[in-house]
Amino acid sequence: MKIGLIAMSGVRVHEPELAALGVSLPQFVHRGKVIASLPSLGLLTVAGLTPPGHEIAYRECAELPPPGAELERFDLVGISSFTAQIDEAYALAERYRAAGVPVVLGGLHVSLLPDEAAQHADAIVVDGAEGAWPKLVEDFANGRMQPRYQGLRAHVFEDANRAMPRFDLLRGRPYNRMTVQTSRGCPLACEFCAASLRITASFQQKPGQAVLAEIRAALAVAERPFFEFADDNSFVRRAWSKELLRELPALGIRWFTESDISIADDEELLELLAASGCAQVLIGLESPDEKSLVGLDPHGWKQRRCDGYLRAIERIQAHGISVNGCFILGLDSHGPEIFESVREFVARSGLLEVQVTVQTPFPGTPLYKRLHDSGRLLAERYWEKCTLFDVTYRPLHMSVAELEAGMRWLFSELYNEREFLSRKRHYMELVKARG
Amino acid sequence: MTRPELESSVRALLAELSRRDLAALQRDEDLVEHLGLDSLQALMLLAQLEKRFGARFPDARLADLRTLAALVEELEHQGKELVS
Numbered sequence: 097m098k099i100g101l102i103a104m105s106g107v108r109v110h111e112p113e114l115a116a117l118g119v120s121l122p123q124f125v126h127r128g129k130v131i132a133s134l135p136s137l138g139l140l141t142v143a144g145l146t147p148p149g150h151e152i153a154y155r156e157c158a159e160l161p162p163p164g165a166e167l168e169r170f171d172l173v174g175i176s177s178f179t180a181q182i183d184e185a186y187a188l189a190e191r192y193r194a195a196g197v198p199v200v201l202g203g204l205h206v207s208l209l210p211d212e213a214a215q216h217a218d219a220i221v222v223d224g225a226e227g228a229w230p231k232l233v234e235d236f237a238n239g240r241m242q243p244r245y246q247g248l249r250a251h252v253f254e255d256a257n258r259a260m261p262r263f264d265l266l267r268g269r270p271y272n273r274m275t276v277q278t279s280r281g282c283p284l285a286c287e288f289c290a291a292s293l294r295i296t297a298s299f300q301q302k303p304g305q306a307v308l309a310e311i312r313a314a315l316a317v318a319e320r321p322f323f324e325f326a327d328d329n330s331f332v333r334r335a336w337s338k339e340l341l342r343e344l345p346a347l348g349i350r351w352f353t354e355s356d357i358s359i360a361d362d363e364e365l366l367e368l369l370a371a372s373g374c375a376q377v378l379i380g381l382e383s384p385d386e387k388s389l390v391g392l393d394p395h396g397w398k399q400r401r402c403d404g405y406l407r408a409i410e411r412i413q414a415h416g417i418s419v420n421g422c423f424i425l426g427l428d429s430h431g432p433e434i435f436e437s438v439r440e441f442v443a444r445s446g447l448l449e450v451q452v453t454v455q456t457p458f459p460g461t462p463l464y465k466r467l468h469d470s471g472r473l474l475a476e477r478y479w480e481k482c483t484l485f486d487v488t489y490r491p492l493h494m495s496v497a498e499l500e501a502g503m504r505w506l507f508s509e510l511y512n513e514r515e516f517l518s519r520k521r522h523y524m525e526l527v528k529a530r531g
Numbered sequence: 532m533t534r535p536e537l538e539s540s541v542r543a544l545l546a547e548l549s550r551r552d553l554a555a556l557q558r559d560e561d562l563v564e565h566l567g568l569d570s571l572q573a574l575m576l577l578a579q580l581e582k583r584f585g586a587r588f589p590d591a592r593l594a595d596l597r598t599l600a601a602l603v604e605e606l607e608h609q610g611k612e613l614v615s
Contacts, residue, residue: 320567350569375571418571448571517590524578 097237098151100170101143103136104177104185105156135266137275137326138176138203138225144259145229150237154265157181157188167195172236176203179290179458179482186216193218198241200232205479207295208460214243223247223295224280226257249297252280258306260313267317274314274321278307278340282329284356286380286393287466288424290458291328301333304340311347322375325353331365338365344372354378357401360408370415376449377412378420381405384441388429409445413523414530418448425503426455431493435502439509446522450510453484454503532610538603541580545599548579558600573597 135154143152153170161167173192177185182205189199202221206213213220219241221228227248235241248257263274281296282289314321330353331337344351350373357379359365369377383389386402401408409419423438442450457464457473467473472490481488491499509515532540538558546553549566556565563573577596581587586609588596596602 322569350572375569416575517593520574520593521590524574524581527575527578528582 097149097171097233098153098169099146099233100153100155100168100173101136101139102155102157102160102173102175102188103139104175104181104188105134105136105158133271134273134275134324135271136176137261137277139174140261140263140265141259141277142174142176142202142225142229143262143265145225147230147233150233152262152265154262157184160188163191167192167197170197172200172233173197174200174202177201177205178203179205179208179479182206182213182479186213189216198236204290204292204295205459208290208458210244219243219245221245221247223249224252226252226259247295249295250300252296252300253302253306255303258302260306260310263310263314263317271318272321273324274318275324275326276307276310276314277326278302278330278353279327279332283332284329284393284395284397286382286398287391288455288457288461288463289328290456290461293328294460299332301336304336304343307340308343308347311344311349315347315349321349323349323351325351327353330355331359334362334365338368341365341368341372347373349373350375352376352378354380356397357381357405357408360404360411366412366415366417369417374417376418376420378422378451380422380424382422382424383427383430383434384423384437388427388434390429392427405441406445409447410526413446413448414526416527416530418523420449420451421445421447422451422453424453424455425506426487426489426491426494426499428492430491432498432502435506439506442510443515443518446519446526448519448523450519452503452506452510454487454499455489456482456484456486457489458482534603534607537607537610538599541602541606542599544580544583545576548576556599558603559598561597562599562602563597 139154143154146152153168155168175185175189185201189201192199198218199216200219200221201213201217202225206220207222210220210222219232220243221232222244224247228245229247232241232245251257261276279299279301280292281299282291282293283299285293311323314323352375355377359369359377380398382392382398383402384405386399389399389402390396392398409421412419421442425434425438438452455463457467459479467489474488474490474496478488485503487496487499490496494502542553542556545562551566556562562568568576574593577588577593580602584606586606588605592605596605
């Protein structure tokens with residue numbers, strides 16, 4: 097049996113003025129290209145979970161023939177997509193189904209809105225593929241595929257459940273970045289988060305030796321790739337993290353991950369990170385003052401940590417690990433003053449990289465429910481605008497137009513050559529001071 | 532310091548910082564590609580060169596300083612400025 101696994105990828109912006117502006121923003125464009133160039137770890141994992149005896153083909157949606165042209169023949173197709181591309185995924189599913197090829201849909205959006213997705217597929221996989229995909233393939237091979245398969249929400253990384261992602265499917269293709277996952281979930285549980293936290297019952301940690309084996313497998317198919325750890329919050333379990341980090345220098349890799357600001361508290365961890373080839377940590381700072389962080393996460397963790405943001409950023413970057421600081425515009429506490437406030441904080445912080453997005457109520461999140469229930473969503477269905485750059489709801493203390501205009505202003509203030517060079521210079525001086 | 536001496540010392544320092552043998556590195560060869568550096572490593576290398584030579588590369592030129600020849604030229608240029 098030949099199974100086609102198709103990844104929907106790419107960064108999209110719908111608001112025309114912002115999309116046009118994006119073309120001239122060096123860092124914005126760079127990060128967009130990076131994201132678009134990452135292979136789908138989810139589908140490589142699905143490939144790894146496939147029982148032996150079946151042929152697997154991994155394809156990016158951009159590689160597919162245009163509508164109207166003949167599709168590559170598969171016996172079964174699996175498609176994974178995030179929310180912003182889901183309508184394209186549904187359209188692709190319809191093309192295959194019209195050609196007589198059964199389609200399985202999976203991924204975060206499908207897990208959060210299974211009933212919607214089920215209308216466009218012969219079967220759906222909800223939550224992780226672990227615990228679901230092997231059974232689905234077996235059932236399909238025996239002519240009894242069911243419409244819905246429930247993946248595991250716990251014990252995901254136990255030996256009997258996990259599989260080595262099929263990095264070998266990428267051999268000979270021009271990927272210079274590879275992804276591995278060391279954990280799923282995040283204990284902070286921010287209201288807006290639409291990441292793996294939503295498909296796990298609790299924080300899931302992969303065994304360190306399995307992570308190392310995956311890195312070695314990825315190194316075997318690409319020349320000196322840069323690694324992205326596809327985690328929502330690495331280093332939650334410090335002892336485990338340090339054990340893994342002590343093994344990484346021998347692999348000689350450079351890598352990136354997402355974490356929270358508390359890593360700055362742990363000198364030993366920072367030393368290990370620097371020695372392990374960690375180039376950058378992406379940290380959700382969300383907003384520059386603590387009042388605006390009230391209610392963002394159920395335990396008020398980010399609000400409590402906000403006062404120490406500047407010292408923490410400096411401490412992490414002084415170890416030669418750059419921080420990509422992320423801010424969300426349009427929180428309920430934000431009025432039009434937030435744009436200057438973020439600009440001023442970034443200037444003081446010395447952050448080497450900055451990611452600014454607009455608050456986005458992804459379906460299935462507590463934020464979505466709250467805004468939906470209070471009648472603040474601008475449309476009933478807006479998935480194509482879940483890009484992180486399109487406004488989809490009414491902010492509390494400014495108008496939609498003010499939020500859009502303020503974001504454009506802030507982008508032009510942060511993502512220009514002068515500011516980029518200034519941030520580089522600050523980082524170089526930190527490196528020099530550390531020696 | 533003559534230009535050949537300066538070039539030799541920059542080459543030696545780059546080899547020390549990158550822990551690579553750079554004897555075969557051509558003067559106009561792209562250092563970042565030759566060493567397989569990512570953008571952050573390239574920036575850190577420039578910072579370390581600045582520190583060791585007591586120099587400060589113009590921010591607007593950072594992206595251009597990707598060859599041994601360009602680095603030597605810039606350091607030489609700064610040396611002349613310091614003398615004058």
